[in-house]
Amino acid sequence: MPEYDAMVVGAGPNGLAAAITMAQAGRSVLVVEGTDTIGGGTKTEELTLPGFHHDVCSAVHPLALGSPFLRTLPLGEHGLDWAQPRFPFAHAIDREDAVIVHRDISETADGLGADGPRYSRALRRLDRLWPKIEDHLLGPVLRIPTHPLALARFGLSALPPASASWNWSSVYWWEDCSRALFAGCAAHSFLPLDRPLTSSFGWLMLITAHRFGWPVAVGGSAAITRSMAAHLESLGGEIRTGWMVESLDELPGATYTLLDLTPTGFGKIAGDRLPPGYLRKVRKYRYGPAAFKLDLAIDGPIPWTNPDLAGAGTVHIGGSAHEIAAAEKAAWRRQLPERPFILLSQQSVADPSRAPSGKHTVWAYAHVPNGSDADLSEHIIDRIEELAPGLRSRILAVHSLGPPDWPGRNPNYVGGDIAGGAHSLKQFVTRPFPQANPYRTPIEGVFLCSASTPPGAGTHGMCGHRAALTALG
Numbered sequence: 001m002p003e004y005d006a007m008v009v010g011a012g013p014n015g016l017a018a019a020i021t022m023a024q025a026g027r028s029v030l031v032v033e034g035t036d037t038i039g040g041g042t043k044t045e046e047l048t049l050p051g052f053h054h055d056v057c058s059a060v061h062p063l064a065l066g067s068p069f070l071r072t073l074p075l076g077e078h079g080l081d082w083a084q085p086r087f088p089f090a091h092a093i094d095r096e097d098a099v100i101v102h103r104d105i106s107e108t109a110d111g112l113g114a115d116g117p118r119y120s121r122a123l124r125r126l127d128r129l130w131p132k133i134e135d136h137l138l139g140p141v142l143r144i145p146t147h148p149l150a151l152a153r154f155g156l157s158a159l160p161p162a163s164a165s166w167n168w169s170s171v172y173w174w175e176d177c178s179r180a181l182f183a184g185c186a187a188h189s190f191l192p193l194d195r196p197l198t199s200s201f202g203w204l205m206l207i208t209a210h211r212f213g214w215p216v217a218v219g220g221s222a223a224i225t226r227s228m229a230a231h232l233e234s235l236g237g238e239i240r241t242g243w244m245v246e247s248l249d250e251l252p253g254a255t256y257t258l259l260d261l262t263p264t265g266f267g268k269i270a271g272d273r274l275p276p277g278y279l280r281k282v283r284k285y286r287y288g289p290a291a292f293k294l295d296l297a298i299d300g301p302i303p304w305t306n307p308d309l310a311g312a313g314t315v316h317i318g319g320s321a322h323e324i325a326a327a328e329k330a331a332w333r334r335q336l337p338e339r340p341f342i343l344l345s346q347q348s349v350a351d352p353s354r355a356p357s358g359k360h361t362v363w364a365y366a367h368v369p370n371g372s373d374a375d376l377s378e379h380i381i382d383r384i385e386e387l388a389p390g391l392r393s394r395i396l397a398v399h400s401l402g403p404p405d406w407p408g409r410n411p412n413y414v415g416g417d418i419a420g421g422a423h424s425l426k427q428f429v430t431r432p433f434p435q436a437n438p439y440r441t442p443i444e445g446v447f448l449c450s451a452s453t454p455p456g457a458g459t460h461g462m463c464g465h466r467a468a469l470t471a472l473g
Helices: 013-024 062-066 105-109 113-137 148-158 176-189 198-212 222-234 263-273 276-284 307-311 321-332 377-387 425-429 462-472
Strands: 004-009 029-032 087-092 098-101 238-240 254-259 290-299 312-317 342-345 359-368 395-401 446-448
Touching: 004 013, 004 462, 013 029, 013 222, 013 254, 013 462, 062 198, 087 176, 087 198, 087 307, 098 105, 098 176, 098 198, 098 307, 098 312, 105 113, 113 148, 113 176, 113 198, 148 198, 176 198, 176 312, 176 321, 222 238, 254 263, 254 462, 263 276, 263 446, 290 377, 307 312, 312 377, 321 359, 342 377, 359 377, 377 395, 446 462
Parallel strands: 004 029, 004 254, 029 238, 087 312, 254 446
Antiparallel strands: 087 098, 290 359, 290 395, 312 342, 342 359
């Protein structure tokens, strides 16, 4: 008899979600984690100074609130609490001008000039469609939809590229501010904005802001995985840290083995147990641009020239749609952007527990070529300083994480790709490989459950949950 019904390798949100799903089905579960702490990309550490709690990677969590799986769990009973900023996010165009995204669709539309009415119509329509399409958007693309007409309506706006160079955003949006806002949201794809399906990321970022906000976990993102782990243990599941799996053969016997690993990681531990054809697909799996991340401990809040930015939990710093498109194309082509697009979060604005009284944390990253060893610290600080003169004088400490650093913290971040693989058209539709079920592997009883499987990156647990449902049949 197997020692456990299910073995899970990796204690990030997806691995824990897979384990919880198994435990809910009455299966005995052991989760093993290679590092000394659980969390994967959802960790919080004092990266700069004592008392400053920085999210190591995942930081802002609309999809955690929007996850059909996570929202069913009693995570609040295990210590998880959410903090919502005054505004979910903002797009800074220059020192004075910014688009502020409110929870309310109408308030957001009021700041978009002539595009306000069409923004309102588009987002209200998507808001009505969301309950019918969320399950499909947060799962495999290639399957029969429950609500095909609703999904088709979303697809008409989601399939085109977001870039004005294809005349999509310039046709749909008339105002420069609207184009910039949409381009900044679409840039979450880590893709050149002239690629098909980049618009889907734009719409997803906008609708989640209105439906769920862009919250942060009180005390740090690690609170999410701590509460998931506590819930798993309440169901009888076990977790062991400090166990870096080098081979599938070293794992205790189990009926099901679920791997929160990329295809590359799976190939390393499975070795010659994989057929040559599958190994070729593993070697060809493409990773996207990387993240260069900066954490700042600062004395006081960011001194934004535009005071509205002080109330936004997240700020996109990218300028015009054209500037954003140029930056994303450069990173994809393995070139350093001249003016990188920056995603910035000021979690301590919504959650004062992140820093000592009167102090603040800043979390910011730019997209750079995969594997790049360039240090963008000064570029990022300079771009923030353009919008917030005086920031430098408030910096108490700086910590950076570049592409070469990420794999040491999380082996799934190959070359610094924190999304688990490029969202190219092929890998978006058939993530990770073209096959009937994206979670199955050629090894009987072994399944992938990482962000390299549908629906991809994000703290939602849906990859793990769906992989476990596949295993359970």
